[in-house]
Amino acid sequence: MNILFVIDCLNLGGAQTFLLRLVRALAPNHNIIIYVLYPNERDKQLEQSFLNGLNVKIVSVFTYTKISNWLVGKVGNALYRLGYKTFRKDITDRLIVNRLKFIILSEKINVINSHLFASDWMVFQIIKNTNIRWFVSMHGCYETFLHGGYYEKFKLDYIDHDFIEKSECVFKRANGIILASDKNKKINSYLSQETVNNVKQKKIYYGFQPNHFVKKERSEYNIPGDRLIFGMVARGIKEKGWKFLLNSFMGLINEGFSNIHLILVCDRTPYIDGLKEEYTHDNILFTGPSYSPLEWVHLMDVTILPTYFSGESLPNSVIEYLYANKPVIACNTGDISTMVSDQDEKAGFLIPLTESNRPDQEALTSAMRAYILDPNLKIKHGEIAKAAFQKFDMNYCVESYLNFFQDK
Incomplete structure (x- = not known):
């Protein structure tokens, strides 16, 4: 044809x-x-x-x-x-x-x-x-x-x-x-x-069928093996929710959870450059663009997409998260709820959008905190993610x- x-x-x-x-x-x-x-x-x-x-x-x-x-x-x-x-x-x-x-x-x-x-x-x-x-x-x-x-x-x-x-x-x-x-x-x-x-x-x-990629290693970025790594992959526009994630991460750091890291995989835009200047904590890594984001996703323990983008339907980032068997924290928009589901179980947490169409900040922080307090939750949701990926x-x-x- x-x-x-x-x-x-x-x-x-x-x-x-x-x-x-x-x-x-x-x-x-x-x-x-x-x-x-x-x-x-x-x-x-x-x-x-x-x-x-x-x-x-x-x-x-x-x-x-x-x-x-x-x-x-x-x-x-x-x-x-x-x-x-x-x-x-x-x-x-x-x-x-x-x-x-x-x-x-x-x-x-x-x-x-x-x-x-x-x-x-x-x-x-x-x-x-x-x-x-x-x-x-x-x-x-x-x-x-x-x-x-x-x-x-x-x-x-x-x-x-x-x-x-x-x-x-x-x-x-x-x-x-x-x-x-x-x-x-x-x-x-x-x-x-x-x-x-x-x-x-x-x-x-x-x-979804992945490109060839080589997994990143924690040692390349001086991240000890006992640290919990949160991460996000998306375009460098504010509507993907970058600032909400950064605020929740810094809130957890200020609560005393110092053994956490944040990896942000995105293209370079003026908006992202501004965030890099604003959020300079040593445990935050802005990677720049990647043509094989799975190399980074495999390094993450918990993946996040707090998007409020008006055109969000079936985000590729979430598909990649599920392919890598990672727990997912994402806003409940588009088909994300169905994406992360296997039968009646969810491979993570769905964050509601407020009346102003923004991620619920406290719900996002609470979901991230849950993985810090309960290490077994990461394993449970990872298994559900593996099953949820089959629809792709x-x-x-x-x-x-x-x-x-x-x-x-």
Whole structure:
């Protein structure tokens, strides 16, 4: 099968990481092309860490260089003063559309699978009057854009009606919608009943198969064997809850629990740099970005994700925690409760979100304290984590995707 995957960007992030894992699993038996809408948002090292040695094409229109950036900026500024305010976006979109059309025709694409809304909307505009099969994979951005967008733009009391109109178009044309979480169904309430009834929707959990990694050792960081290590892996944005974790950790240190450490695995951002300057305790380690976070997760005793990110659905970090058989402390958002469950048991603690949509600070501290006071709890929850991970089997995920693509 000739499959075209379309995504906004390929950098460190949950949707991007899952897509690369899915492509790696499909590549031996299918002709795979990944189209990245925005070429300057590609992390080549990330791509190589997943796809090195595989026959997978990753294409974009072009990459902005300093010279092209300067030239487009100069022309754009001149046209802006003449009243043409969207020159750069318009020329980029035109190039993207033309290149995508060419790929679809020249590669004899059988199926398109788009990830993230900008990609969905771009694909819709290109194939809306064709019969090519197209499937949308949801990752949480629809329920975010519904309320204005990410971060400071997100307002629960605001509804973006233009976005709803575009979503209606996407759902009417798509052959199927793949959900990562029940939370992704929220947009259905804002679409016409006819549209919702006529499009197939199926929840398929991400599959997980680890990259090659080498476990970190405590001795490399002068951490004695009797210390309890808490840890977190996520993007370096405040909505992942970094400051809440740091505050709980420092609170426990101030209570007299000196035999604990905290390892934070994240990309370098101005926000994270600010936290590094604010929290300088010797028992806190900021690692910087990692293309194989499991090398760090295996070093941790208890893993944490106090996220209040509006688009949170099925966080990859939690899947990695479970794969490593680690207890999980995480906020009760998206599908996290189901993720960490095996039958009626939880592989850790779920932290409620307050009325202001922030992690309950005391609940987070209390959950961390529980592992300090009861060493057996780590063992018990680790065993449940091992069983809970089974729902993320990559073979089942690939089979489910292919069957959905083929109406099986």
